[in-house]
Amino acid sequence: MPNIEDRLPQNASGRFYVDNTCIDCDMCRGIAPDFFRRDDDIGQTIVVRQPVTDADIQLCMEALGSCPSESIGQMEELARSH
DSSP: OOOGGGBOTTSOSSSEEEBTTOOOOSHHHHHOTTTEEEETTTTEEEEOSOOOSHHHHHHHHHHHHHOTTOOEEEOHHHHHTO
């Protein structure tokens, strides 16, 4: 389960984030490459851009649900606003 306290600081600000339990498996990047990218300096995936449209959010939710290490989270207060 993702932990906001362990959120990687390299993530773009906003609703979705990746925490430090990421195993860099490439699953989220395969599903939503416009929003998730590998940060070579840390060897983990980060959120590089936050989704705006409902279709974008759906892609990020699919990535979240597919993450084998459950490292992708969403900030609850932002999730409720959409």
